Amino acid sequence: DQPWKVIHRAAPYLMSPQTLYECVGDVPNVVFPCASLHDPATGRIAIYYGAADTVTGLALTHVDDLVDFIKNNSEV
Numbered sequence: 001d002q003p004w005k006v007i008h009r010a011a012p013y014l015m016s017p018q019t020l021y022e023c024v025g026d027v028p029n030v031v032f033p034c035a036s037l038h039d040p041a042t043g044r045i046a047i048y049y050g051a052a053d054t055v056t057g058l059a060l061t062h063v064d065d066l067v068d069f070i071k072n073n074s075e076v
Helices: 063-072
Strands: 031-039 044-051 055-062
Touching (some): 044 063, 055 063
Antiparallel strands (some): 044 055
């Protein structure tokens, strides 16, 4: 009934630069999501992201894992 009300917010970043191609480039030490796709049949989420402003990466997760991460690390 209140979609604007934040009930959980993860304290740590969901994504952060970890690998060489994410840490070295035109804009070092940065990753930024560009698009995401959800497959309802499997619950899988594909997150396309830019890394160091030089490459595009793909991260995969599942809805249940993502929700658990957010709830278990919530600062709200």
